[in-house]
Amino acid sequence: MSNTAVSFKNVRKSFNGATNHAIDNLSFDIPEGEFVTILGTSGSGKTTTLKMVNRLIEPDAGEITVYNQSVEAFDVNQLRRKIGYVVQQIGLFPHYTIEKNIGAVPELLGWEKARITQRVQELMELVQLPYEEYATRFPRQLSGGQQQRVGVARALAANPDIMLLDEPFGAVDAITRKELQAQIKNLHQRLEKKTFLFVTHDINEAFALGTKVMIMREGNLDQFDTPENIIRQPKTAFVKQLLDTVYAEEEIWRKYR
Numbered sequence: 001m002s003n004t005a006v007s008f009k010n011v012r013k014s015f016n017g018a019t020n021h022a023i024d025n026l027s028f029d030i031p032e033g034e035f036v037t038i039l040g041t042s043g044s045g046k047t048t049t050l051k052m053v054n055r056l057i058e059p060d061a062g063e064i065t066v067y068n069q070s071v072e073a074f075d076v077n078q079l080r081r082k083i084g085y086v087v088q089q090i091g092l093f094p095h096y097t098i099e100k101n102i103g104a105v106p107e108l109l110g111w112e113k114a115r116i117t118q119r120v121q122e123l124m125e126l127v128q129l130p131y132e133e134y135a136t137r138f139p140r141q142l143s144g145g146q147q148q149r150v151g152v153a154r155a156l157a158a159n160p161d162i163m164l165l166d167e168p169f170g171a172v173d174a175i176t177r178k179e180l181q182a183q184i185k186n187l188h189q190r191l192e193k194k195t196f197l198f199v200t201h202d203i204n205e206a207f208a209l210g211t212k213v214m215i216m217r218e219g220n221l222d223q224f225d226t227p228e229n230i231i232r233q234p235k236t237a238f239v240k241q242l243l244d245t246v247y248a249e250e251e252i253w254r255k256y257r
């Protein structure tokens, strides 16, 4: 039997002054080891959902658990150590070398120097940035895609069980994005039992990467299933409409080939 890594039960959230709910009544269970992509239009509540997992946002109602423990029962620092977090504006420390950026959290945790170095080397290898070449560089000396990989390595540094990624490849060009997608998928496969929650508004990205896809609309969950099941049996008119956008594009590309 597999563990449940993240669970939401009747979660609600409105922001000050808003009449409608940013998150309406959200319930789901994510088994350990899944690569869940969260897909939805802008404003559908994807970022809010992610930020409630690591308590950057507190829900108004409902229960959120991480490995069957309420997130409120965790010490917030301890919770965030279990959970890596990567966003589009990675926010690497500009005056730190790549090595220092990746080792920042272990250093904060008081790891011994040799252990930090070893961990940084391991992580740089994992995200395919050779240590000898990149460790002493500064963020500005890396391309956007390479910086994004450093962001992923940094988030993995303290060996979190769960990774939250909020449109991590939103700001890179299409070819780099494809490469990063292949790498993150491969990374997830190699890191056994790590659970990824990956937000994107790109339907191709969501279906290419997700072992399960969560489709959100206006603070609600329309469908949460494997890509195959969603494609075979779209549950709502909105999901059908989403899939139709891809099928329509397919025709454009086929037309002149």
Ligand SMILES: Nc1ncnc2c1ncn2[C@@H]1O[C@H](COP(=O)(O)OP(=O)(O)O)[C@@H](O)[C@H]1O
Pocket: 015, 016, 018, 022, 040, 041, 042, 043, 044, 045, 046, 047, 048, 049
């Ligand atoms: N800090 C905030 N204050 C007020 N409203 C917010 C805040 N964060 C998000 N919202 C609103 O909540 C809804 C969901 O936002 P968000 O989760 O960021 O959507 P997504 O990431 O899917 O684009 C939107 O209507 C947004 O305007």
Ligand SMILES: [Mg+2]
Pocket: 046, 047, 048
């Ligand atoms: Mg967002």
